[in-house]
Amino acid sequence: MNFVGPRLLKGKVDKNSEETNLTTHQLAGEYDLKHHLRRLRILEESPLVGRCLRDSGLREDFDLNLLGFQQEKEVDPLHQAVADHTLRPGQILYLHGEEQDLEKVVRDLSLEQLPDLQSYTDVNARGGLAEVLLTPRSGLLGRTLTTSRFQDRYRVNVIAGKRRGVLLEDLPHQRFKFGDTLLVAGSFRALANLRSERFNFVVTGMPSENPVEDFRHNRAWVAVLLTLTMLGLMTFSSVPSVMVVLMVAVAALLTGCLSTEDAYRSVSWQSLILIATMLPMASALEKTGGVTLVAEFLSNNLGTYGPQFTMIGLFLLTSIFSQFISNTATTVIVTPIAMVAAEQAQVAPHSFLMTVAVAASAAFATPVASPVNMLVMSPGRYKFTDFVKVGVPLQLVVMVLSVLLLPRLFPF
Missing domain, CATH: 3.30.70.1450 (Regulator of K+ conductance, C-terminal domain)
Known part of the structure; x- marks a missing residue:
């Protein structure tokens, strides 16, 4: 990608430009705060x-x-x-x-x-600015500043906004849309806490002069020890992984590595709800015969050429789903199909299941496929088509490597 990417995205990379850190003055100037x-x-x-x-x-x-x-x-x-x-x-x-x-x-x-x-830098020595980008799954979409209670929830003020690079007028009455960028002002601690948000928005602009969040350095060695203990137990012990993770999480709270407020804020409630709703959907597909229907289609049309071609079909099916819904939900839906397809092909399911896992993670072709894609879209000034140009070839490369390597690592 280091050699091919710049050619696919002509005009996006300026080799002569020097990397500079974003400052509060620059961020304020982009939103014309002075006037x-x-x-x-x-x-x-x-x-x-x-x-x-x-x-x-x-x-x-x-x-x-x-x-x-x-x-x-x-x-x-x-x-x-x-x-x-x-x-x-x-x-x-x-x-x-x-x-x-x-x-x-x-x-x-x-x-x-x-x-x-x-300039805004004359306003507050104890606070600053930051820019956030609304994600496609944000709970703020369709709401206004008042109905979203943004200030009460995040302890910052929304002072300006942009939509497709154009400043929004009458901001308090504007309904938020996917891709909107908001300029927020608040204390340095409140701005640092915005980084922990996972679904409603991502922080795309944090001035370099904003102080770094105060870490608990005296507990760093405890956190490293707990992480190594968790990995060791999950790898070499018979204790269920869920129990291991819960025990380590409780230990992190008891040792002061994590506060109860930080722990609660880090829980991905939307992911929990998503998984809880997708599991019944997967069961419904299985009980109604939908899983068998798709698996038979893959086996009858691709399986006759060999299990590798069934893997290609599973990869393409998973990739299409993962471009528009989360990889977790995609995996929950496609995994039963992979199991039935392996059973009908009379092969071990491991390669098929790993194909689904790899394809669900290879969400490169659209900006809405992953929060990471959204994170780089605004700072890099990428378009939807830019992700298609780079993401589709990259996914094809991953597919070819998966079909060639997975059967060797997990024989049929």
Whole structure:
């Protein structure tokens, strides 16, 4: 791929360009924050005095995002916006939005406009920016900022968005779509926590000056020891793998390698639900004869030429499914077909099952096939067709290697 990839993706690779780290200034410039950010002081006669942020109406009535506030002096530290904070005279609000909305809030709510900031980097020394990309299976799709409760869930503010590279207008009322990128602002800890999100979005832009998440370095050796113990027990002991994993997970909690909050957040609930729903579907296919029907089709049309051709059929079937649904769900559906096909061909099922496993993991041909594909799509500015150009030949190479090598490793 190092030699063929650049030729397939002409114009995507610039050999003369030097790799640079993303900065907050660059990220703010891409979303034109300089012309959408204002510092406004609350005057004595302002109707905001005595209200909490939740009831201020800044977002609902004026389509503005509050990035933070200072108490009275411009040298005071910037505090993160909290929903139950009570507004007082003299406080300085850092508001982001369209110019006409900013001018309207100054008139209607008796606010004093302070000199403009040169860039977002002047706003907060304890917080920053990040860019996230919505995934095809995101639970945020079809929702707005209000209905998604993005700020409450992730403790960050969505201050701008793009759709196909174009800035979104009227962001609070826009319904999210697959591929939208959102610019979020918050504390460094909140931004670091965004990396643990697996399904709703992926972090595609994290400025280099954002501090790295504070790791528990004093527990690193314990984590390594637990990992080696888990691998050893799974490989050489008769204890079920599920029990081994559960015991190691409990040990990680008891030894302080992992907090209960981190453990809960890392559980892939959508995967659990997906597997739970796909297992009955696989059983339904088996009981209704669907599995036998597909297996007979593969055996009658390809099996006559040898088991390797049946493997090709299983690989192609699995690959097609895995481009549009998760590899876990694909494996659950196709595995019974592979078992029945091996039984009808009167061969050991190991090569057929490994073919399904390899094909389900070789999801290269579409950006929606894997979260990893989505992760590189926006930063690399790839198109859907770019994945097809590179992914299809790569999957064919994997198929040929699988058909040649798997029967040698797992004889029929």
